[in-house]
Amino acid sequence: MSGYRIVFLDADTVGEVANLDSFSNLGEYIMYPQTQPEEVPERIANQEVVITNKVKISAEVMQSTSSLSLICVAATGMNNVDLEAAHQQNIAVKNVEDYSTYSVAQLTVGVLLQLLHRHDYYNEYVHSGQYSQQSLFTHLKHSFWQLKNRQIGIIGLGNIGRQVAKIAEAMGAEVVYFSTSGKNNDAPYRMLSLEELLQTSDVVSVHAPLNKDTQNLLNYAQLSKMPSHSILLNTARGGIVNEADLVRAIDEGVIAGAAIDVYQEEPFPLSHPYLQVKKRERLLLTPHIGWASREARTLLIDQVYQNIQDFIENHSA
Template sequence: MKIVLLDALTFGETNLSCFDTFGDVEVYQKTSVDETQKRIKDANVVVTNKVVITKEQMQNSSELKLICVAATGVNNVDLQAAKELGIEVKNVAGYSTDSVVQHTFSMLFYLMGHSFYYDKVVKSKEYSNSGLFTDVSHPFFEIKGKTWGIIGLGSIGREVARVATAFGANVIFYSTSGRNSSGEFEQVVLHRLLESSDIITIHAPLNEKTKNLLNYEKLQHLKEKSIVLNLGRGGIIDEDAVAQIVDERELYFGLDVFEKEPLPAQSPLLGVENPQRLYLTPHIAWTSIEAREKLIASVCQNIQESL
């Protein structure tokens, strides 16, 4: 059996030896659009994280039997074509929940505690020369007693809700699909969530219901000094609107995902006048060491089950 890994660089230093038990393995750190066809042409199994696999490429890969998506989302594979061609497609779910929850709070604490400012004020020696033992110029609030709104109450959203409750927050949620419900947390309509929440976190997929869900008009409903974190998918928040509004009002945004990844160098998010109100990370919420180990183990398990 020939197994081809198309974008192993996304797994970092994670041990990939489990693939060796199935046959010959070809590992590519990155694969461009122009390189994909050549690399999968004779493969029996293809492992991709974000490399796109098209119908034409599958048609020209006569030995291909299984595509393993090393992620939960499978929008990078033409599923209809795979079905027509008898090619099995398997993904991995649930491997990154703890990692994403942890990064959610990491982003929150950075923005809520004004870490951008306080780190700079100490390292610049401004604090050393101040003559005061403390600096209370950038006050932060406590989570306890605040309203925490969650957009998308799936497995990750529920775990965030559980931890937020442990901090003493009052959790409310909006279901983007309309299917999720909870006897533990109050379900509200979107405009109420935006108007009443001190903290908002997004843990929803990108689809026709969530595309630009938070546009400029919707963001106008946010409470002053509120914090919005997107750890779902890029495109749920209008990035142009975020870049505009952080220079108009004291609102804070943490984005781990972007509409186009990597984030274009010309993105308006990189040219705002108030960068301290933005915390941008390069789609890393899922990437804890443990999550990546679970991911690779699950991909190998998917291959084993197919065999």
């Protein structure tokens, strides 16, 4: 095992986790905080294993070295790797699945509750001293509704979608879902068409992969089918929701609000439609952090380590 040369191109993407140096147990290990596109060929030269989260590994990059045997993607999505080129050059590509299910589901429910309860407003109200100056024991400017007996529609009922469904059920909500592939029909929930799910759900939560079937799935026409009190959550992939259309829907009162953790371009520019929204309190934005609990990031590294170890053992037998 000691002979393998391993490089991690963008270690900053996983932050400070205790097991980040564990790859040195498998061989000669180099770690770079970040890597720019023009730096990739030099940094993977003579390396046998490349670990990348978001750095692109193109066909040209693979052709620039003859030593590369394995690309480990420190994520689930592998769209940053030219898979066809890797296959043609006999380079194995391994990703990691189901490491952030509980983390993403927790954030999803958390941002939903923030939109419903307006914790930010009430916290500031009390800290500002306004609560101390009023005569009533309570303050009801922003009323909220319970999730009990409400319908939560889940788009994409994979591992994360199912975990969100469990939490929603525990809070008394009724769960329905739409399968973007059309193949997921064995769930213990009602499967609806996308149109019916949008028309009847109080909350719509997106947990689907981004592909040709889901790109721009929720545009203004689709958002307009949702009840005016409804809330949209997207902790899956940015391209599924038309970002300019969502801002329009929020500002026009087509829907009550949205919480977004993922974006078509990450990070997005200062000219992005989300930063132009007029009803800012109705659009809750987080910087793609749903996946990133300490436990999820640690598990991610453990699973990348296991992928490398399995590869080495299979090729040394």
